[in-house]
Amino acid sequence: MEIAWLWGLLGGLLIGTGGAVLLLGAGRIMGASGIVGGLVDGSGTHRGATLAFLAGLIGAPALLSLAGWSATTGATSQIWLLILAGLAVGVGTRFANGCTSGHGVCGLSRLSLRGLVATLFYIGAGVITVTVLRIGLGL
Amino acid sequence: MRGLVFLLSGALFGAGLHISGMTDTTRVRGFLDIAGTWDPTLAFVMGGAIVPMFIAWRLTPGRAPLIGGVFPARPDQDITRPLVIGSILFGVGWGLVGLCPGPAIASLSYGGWQGGVFLVAMLAGMWAMPPLRRALDRRGARA
Incomplete structure (x- = not known):
């Protein structure tokens, strides 16, 4: 699709507006791993508000899909890959204290050095992983 | 009021992830695949998201959040080992499947069993991190 970048930009503006709100x-800093992680390990505050955030995060895409704007994740069906990746993302983002939204969107916009370093390392590791999987293993 | 702010923020975040294509793992992995047919969409999403947040951060000095309290203080800017190692681990997981925490949750209604397995594993990883970290700290203290 030729206009993917335009939808990307518009979607990005919405994401940033959500963070600004x-x-x-x-x-609060709109970091997905921080908000969910705090709920999971009990370190978070304002449980009710956190659940409202999750309701919006899950509900908006569900409503858009119902309204005819469908999307798919196209994720792999290799179960060991899903488990391994989920564990790595869960442990890694909590160790690093942030993910794409916290370190990436909120950190970079604050000109945070930690945000920049985290972003460079997870994108670098992601690029190497995808390249090794595709060229090395054909996945 | 707090609940409303959180709900609105989550809904904007979710809608943005959905329409930008960031819940589509082929698009995300396409961005990471710089040696293949590179998909630049994620860069536009990131750039677009940074603009309102940059403005928001500029508005914080001398003010307070709408519902009260204080704005988050600037954290230490130390580049620590957990920051680097955690980010690398996250990047590997991100590259393996193409899901990061936001999109993994946002796509819950249409992610199928694959999304469910990833999400459960991710939550398990988040839950296991604090005890894991304590164990690592103990080993580090002995060494």
């Missing part, structure tokens, strides 16, 4: 409204 959470920051200016509640003084």
Whole structure:
């Protein structure tokens, strides 16, 4: 699709606006791994508000799909790959204290050195992983 | 009021991930596949998301959040080992399947069993991190 970049830009603006709403409204950083991780390991505060955030995060794409704007994840069906990847993303983002939204969107926009370093390392590791999988293993 | 702010933020985040194509793992892995047919969409998403956030950060000095409290203080800018190792581990997992925490949750309604397995494994990893970290710290203290 030729206009993928335009939808990307528009979607990005929406994501950033969501982050701005959470920051200016509640003084919180919109990091997906921090918000969910805090709920999972019990370190987070404001459980009710966190659940409302998740309801919006899950509900908006569900409503868009119902309205006819369908999407698929196209994820692999290799179960060991899904488990391994999920574990790595879960442990890694909590060790690093952030993921694409926290370190990437919120960190880079704050000119945070930690955000920049994290972003360079996870994109670098992602590029190497994808390249090795495709060229080396044909996945 | 807090719940409303969180709901609105989550909905904007989810809608943005959905329409930008970031819940599509082929698009995300296409961005990481710089040696293949590179898909630049993710760069536009990141760039677009940084603009409102950059403005928001500029608005914080001398103000307070709408519902009260204080804005998050600037954390230490130390480049620590957990930051680097954690980010590498995250990047490997991200590259393997093409899902990061936001899209993994946002795509729950249409991600199928594959999305469910990834999500459960991710939550298990998040849950296991604090005890894992304590164990590593103990070993580090002995060494």
